Amino acid sequence: MGSPSLLPLEPASPAHICPLDQTCSYLDEAARELQLDAGLQAILSHPRKVVTVSIPIKLDNGTVQVLAGHRVQHCDVLGPYKGGTRYHPAVTLREVSALAMLMTWKCALLGIPYGGAKGGIAINPNDYSVSELERITRRYTNELIKDIGPSVDIPAPDVGTSAREMAWMMDTYSMNVGHAVPGVVTGKPISIGGSLGREMATGRGVMITVREALAAQGKSLAGARIVIQGFGNVGRSAAQLLYEAGARILAVSTSTNGLFADAGLDIPALLTYAAENHKSLVGFPGSTPISNDDLLLLPCDVLIPAALENQITEANVAQIKAQIIVEAANGPVTLAADQALEARGVTVFPDILANAGGVVVSYLEWVQGLSYVFWDEERVNREMESLMVHAFQRVLQQSQNRQVPLRLAAYTLAVGRVAQAVSDRGLYP
Ligand code: NAD
Numbered sequence: 126m127g128s129p130s131l132l133p134l135e136p137a138s139p140a141h142i143c144p145l146d147q148t149c150s151y152l153d154e155a156a157r158e159l160q161l162d163a164g165l166q167a168i169l170s171h172p173r174k175v176v177t178v179s180i181p182i183k184l185d186n187g188t189v190q191v192l193a194g195h196r197v198q199h200c201d202v203l204g205p206y207k208g209g210t211r212y213h214p215a216v217t218l219r220e221v222s223a224l225a226m227l228m229t230w231k232c233a234l235l236g237i238p239y240g241g242a243k244g245g246i247a248i249n250p251n252d253y254s255v256s257e258l259e260r261i262t263r264r265y266t267n268e269l270i271k272d273i274g275p276s277v278d279i280p281a282p283d284v285g286t287s288a289r290e291m292a293w294m295m296d297t298y299s300m301n302v303g304h305a306v307p308g309v310v311t312g313k314p315i316s317i318g319g320s321l322g323r324e325m326a327t328g329r330g331v332m333i334t335v336r337e338a339l340a341a342q343g344k345s346l347a348g349a350r351i352v353i354q355g356f357g358n359v360g361r362s363a364a365q366l367l368y369e370a371g372a373r374i375l376a377v378s379t380s381t382n383g384l385f386a387d388a389g390l391d392i393p394a395l396l397t398y399a400a401e402n403h404k405s406l407v408g409f410p411g412s413t414p415i416s417n418d419d420l421l422l423l424p425c426d427v428l429i430p431a432a433l434e435n436q437i438t439e440a441n442v443a444q445i446k447a448q449i450i451v452e453a454a455n456g457p458v459t460l461a462a463d464q465a466l467e468a469r470g471v472t473v474f475p476d477i478l479a480n481a482g483g484v485v486v487s488y489l490e491w492v493q494g495l496s497y498v499f500w501d502e503e504r505v506n507r508e509m510e511s512l513m514v515h516a517f518q519r520v521l522q523q524s525q526n527r528q529v530p531l532r533l534a535a536y537t538l539a540v541g542r543v544a545q546a547v548s549d550r551g552l553y554p
């Protein structure tokens with residue numbers, strides 16, 4: 126397994142499925158398929174830069190807490206680094222490194238001129254007040270000031286962060302350099318240069334992937350039975366757009382509870398209900414509770430894991446009854462589960478394709494910011510859809526041409542593109 130050896134990584138827990146080992150395995154497989162030069166593969170297996178910073182902050186009660194913040198920059202051969210910022214208790218340097226590498230492949234697959242990066246702080250944002258979160262975000266940004274920038278590395282929201290954190294990051298960066306720099310982050314509020322369509326973009330990309338996946342099997346979205354794990358930014362938007370397109374959303378869940386309705390959930394009513402109940406789904410009329418474990422095992426046309434990594438594993442894969450899995454989260458299916466699903470003929474649309482809608486609209490936001498011309502939402506959605514559908518078709522075609530599963534097809538396209546760029550640029554010095 127080609128796990129990077131140069132990183133100052135915490136040891137992987139033997140019981141834990143390491144996302145970095147998994148991502149490197151997919152790279153190894155693609156490298157074998159492409160018969161990639163070993164030196165080139167070694168370059169692509171390692172992040173270019175790994176930064177860990179201390180974040181001392183004063184809590185509201187006057188005590189001081191010191192947190193660790195990470196930013197991993199995997200590869201910038203095609204353009205500036207790009208990637209989200211995650212606030213979640215399970216954040217580790219291994220996880221951030223894996224997610225940074227995934228971003229490189231995602232951008233290359235979609236044909237957008239970025240390299241991959243990711244950042245994160247191991248906190249539960251619910252444990253902090255808004256003013257504490259602001260101090261954490263500002264200090265983290267300040268510590269990374271020389272490592273980010275509109276032509277260097279452009280953070281975006283991820284699990285546990287949103288447009289609010291991006292506004293704080295943009296302001297902190299701008300105050301440091303002495304003038305407004307909207308292009309330093311994407312996924313920011315519209316008032317400071319955010320793009321229309323960005324908030325729903327990842328969910329919209331998921332909806333497009335589901336639609337195209339069903340169409341490739343001669344089926345339609347109308348009436349399709351869909352199960353969604355995770356009801357955050359991505360899961361919520363996907364549920365809303367799929368519902369609007371006529372799909373039947375059988376179940377959704379958050380980390381604490383899930384809902385099931387065989388006739389399909391009324392998603393607009395559920396969104397209103399959750400907004401009125403502090404994001405809680407508990408007690409939504411016309412539904413029964415379901416655990417996250419059981420939700421994954423429901424019979425359905427399409428299962429959309431939209432929460433975290435490692436949700437479909439060796440432990441539950443034999444009981445999965447979905448016909449198609451669309452990976453809205455990053456790395457929700459483990460390597461072993463992926464192989465078992467492939468053997469059973471379950472089609473898995475990989476994360477680097479299925480959840481790329483967000484980075485595509487981030488790219489469109491950055492382009493609009495650099496050109497000082499802002500588009501209406503219809504144009505943003507149209508441009509995004511065109512890039513998503515094009516990438517989908519290329520992955521399907523590659524899979525058929527090479528007679529390989531969709532994930533390997535997507536990886537060969539992405540890795541091949543980056544490898545070609547490294548090779549064309551040559552090794553410095
Ligand atoms: P979010 O924080 O807005 O929502 C996450 C959701 O998952 C919440 O509903 C949470 O309750 C739920 N959840 C957390 N732990 C869970 C668990 N153990 N079991 C079930 N549900 C759980 O995050 P998000 O932005 O929606 O991101 C979700 C996934 O999509 C992540 O893997 C992220 O990396 C990926 N992703 C997000 C974007 C984006 O634009 N936000 C883009 C690409 C990929």
